[in-house]
Amino acid sequence: MQSRSDWSIIPPLTTEIAHTDARHAATELVRGLAARGHVIGDGRVADGSAGVYEHHDPATGAVHAEVALGGAAEIDAAVRAARDALPVWRATPVEQRVAILHRLADLLVERRADAAAVNALDNGTPVSGIDSGAYTAAWTRYYAGWVDKLEGQVVPVYGGDALDYVLPEPYGVIGAIVPWNGPMMGMGQKVVPALAAGNTVVTKPPEIAPFGALMFAELALEAGLPPGACNVVPGGAVAGQALVRHPGVNKVSFTGGLETARAVIAAAADNVVPLTLELGGKSANIIFPDADLDVAVSVAAMLGAVLLSGQGCALPTRCYVHDDVYDDVVARIVAQVEGVPVGDPLDPTVLMGPVVTDAACTRILGVIERATAGGAGELLTGGERLGGPLADGYYIAPTVFGDVDHDSELAQREVFGPVLSVLRFRDEDEVVAKANDNPFGLAAYVHTRDVARAHRVARRLDVGTVTVNAFPGMSPSAPFGGFKQSGFGREGGRAGIEEFVRPKNVVIGL
Numbered sequence: 001m002q003s004r005s006d007w008s009i010i011p012p013l014t015t016e017i018a019h020t021d022a023r024h025a026a027t028e029l030v031r032g033l034a035a036r037g038h039v040i041g042d043g044r045v046a047d048g049s050a051g052v053y054e055h056h057d058p059a060t061g062a063v064h065a066e067v068a069l070g071g072a073a074e075i076d077a078a079v080r081a082a083r084d085a086l087p088v089w090r091a092t093p094v095e096q097r098v099a100i101l102h103r104l105a106d107l108l109v110e111r112r113a114d115a116a117a118v119n120a121l122d123n124g125t126p127v128s129g130i131d132s133g134a135y136t137a138a139w140t141r142y143y144a145g146w147v148d149k150l151e152g153q154v155v156p157v158y159g160g161d162a163l164d165y166v167l168p169e170p171y172g173v174i175g176a177i178v179p180w181n182g183p184m185m186g187m188g189q190k191v192v193p194a195l196a197a198g199n200t201v202v203t204k205p206p207e208i209a210p211f212g213a214l215m216f217a218e219l220a221l222e223a224g225l226p227p228g229a230c231n232v233v234p235g236g237a238v239a240g241q242a243l244v245r246h247p248g249v250n251k252v253s254f255t256g257g258l259e260t261a262r263a264v265i266a267a268a269a270d271n272v273v274p275l276t277l278e279l280g281g282k283s284a285n286i287i288f289p290d291a292d293l294d295v296a297v298s299v300a301a302m303l304g305a306v307l308l309s310g311q312g313c314a315l316p317t318r319c320y321v322h323d324d325v326y327d328d329v330v331a332r333i334v335a336q337v338e339g340v341p342v343g344d345p346l347d348p349t350v351l352m353g354p355v356v357t358d359a360a361c362t363r364i365l366g367v368i369e370r371a372t373a374g375g376a377g378e379l380l381t382g383g384e385r386l387g388g389p390l391a392d393g394y395y396i397a398p399t400v401f402g403d404v405d406h407d408s409e410l411a412q413r414e415v416f417g418p419v420l421s422v423l424r425f426r427d428e429d430e431v432v433a434k435a436n437d438n439p440f441g442l443a444a445y446v447h448t449r450d451v452a453r454a455h456r457v458a459r460r461l462d463v464g465t466v467t468v469n470a471f472p473g474m475s476p477s478a479p480f481g482g483f484k485q486s487g488f489g490r491e492g493g494r495a496g497i498e499e500f501v502r503p504k505n506v507v508i509g510l
């Protein structure tokens with residue numbers, strides 16, 4: 001993650017795609033992961049019953065790997081492996097489980113350059129942007145610290161003499177559906193706490209970005225995790241449905257979009273499988289006139305239109321600026337966005353890479369076209385697919401719309417691309433009402449130097465996370481998750497591991 005001071009000093013530059021040693025080495029890494037295939041138990045399965053997906057390098061559009069798509073057969077084999085591993089993992093002494101997770105964190109740090117390169121080829125995230133190996137290692141160390149701290153309780157007894165206690169038990173086998181915008185990070189957020197709580201896991205990364213999850217599973221085996229405790233079966237909807245419906249799965253943790261979540265909820269109803277759902281967002285970023293505008297502009301521009309090419313669930317894509325500073329702030333956002341180096345995600349000077357697929361590019365450009373044609377706002381910069389040396393990749397210029405209509409599709413719906421909407425407001429009540437007037441409730445951002453207002457507005461915002469005057473990044477120790485249609489359940493912190501234990505009550509008459 002760039003520090004906010006770095007963001008404002010990056011010189012403008014558009015790079016060419018470098019067909020360099022770095023690209024060759026990264027391509028070899030993802031090819032190797034694809035060729036070795038699914039991680040199931042102590043073996044690798046190179047074929048998939050649901051066919052083959054040609055994975056394209058988002059930077060160049062070239063097919064660089066063939067991914068075997070898992071289907072019901074591979075999911076079934078993986079769930080069986082996870083069930084077999086369950087007694088082994090649960091019988092592993094606590095201190096060994098802690099040591100294995102720390103060893104895994106060490107490996108993630110040792111291989112962080114490879115992890116960043118794999119991430120870049122998975123989905124186009126610049127190597128300069130998110131250090132997915134270090135990020136995942138931090139989550140792994142944090143949850144390693146919980147392994148020996150999950151404690152039960154003794155509870156008071158009504159109407160008799162008894163010893164009544166509560167045990168925190170793992171569910172058993174967890175089905176994890178991780179997102180494509182951070183497949184290795186998703187392993188840190190879901191799989192690591194599940195393992196730390198004593199569960200075993202079958203993960204289904206999406207076919208469009210499977211490599212970070214496969215790499216994580218290989219490192220977990222190298223770290224000494226029992227085979228079968230962490231299985232990974234890349235695939236699409238067929239594999240996802242097979243996982244959610246499998247009778248051997250005791251809980252599902254899903255990250256994805258709202259429509260898919262509805263299908264997951266319906267599928268989970270068959271076996272009454274409990275769910276954690278991390279869904280979408282359309283996070284408001286409220287800039288009051290007393291804010292530190294340097295920070296506010298950096299957060300608005302870099303998180304709102306640049307980081308992950310806008311493909312992040314909690315990014316502040318709906319920016320409300322007070323009328324008194326609107327013109328100044330908007331001019332500075334546009335200038336900052338226009339100075340961002342866009343290009344090859346393997347180039348360490350690049351801050352913004354391509355979007356994940358050609359289809360995503362087409363979909364995002366469609367949203368921009370509809371917004372422009374429908375007068376949803378004024379297109380201030382961007383709005384087009386980048387050509388020249390970047391024409392073969394999936395690049396969209398970072399895009400800013402000003403004076404956006406609060407009720408428009410642009411302001412209300414998740415774009416999941418590098419498109420920032422800026423809106424005006426005049427007073428606190430008005431902006432809180434507008435910020436809350438959205439089906440999502442994942443996150444919000446507030447910029448003000450008035451401490452009382454910061455607390456007051458944070459309390460009134462109907463979202464799972466409020467960030468004031470900064471964006472330090474997601475911390476493994478903090479609970480992250482949605483209100484409203486952004487889902488339920490949490491990743492991170494105590495709440496994140498409690499998602500993976502269920503209380504068992506034992507009463508012993510004395």
Ligand code: NAD
Nearest residue numbers: 179206236237240241255256257260263278279280281313
């Ligand atoms: P998506 O809903 O299309 O797919 C998510 C996953 O579900 C994929 O792995 C897909 O293969 C699988 N899937 C598809 N159909 C399924 C079915 N019928 N049953 C089971 N699984 C099925 O989402 P996406 O486009 O891959 O991701 C973007 C969405 O994810 C956005 O809405 C974004 O906000 C959200 N997201 C949320 C978070 C978070 O932590 N809250 C993080 C990243 C992304």
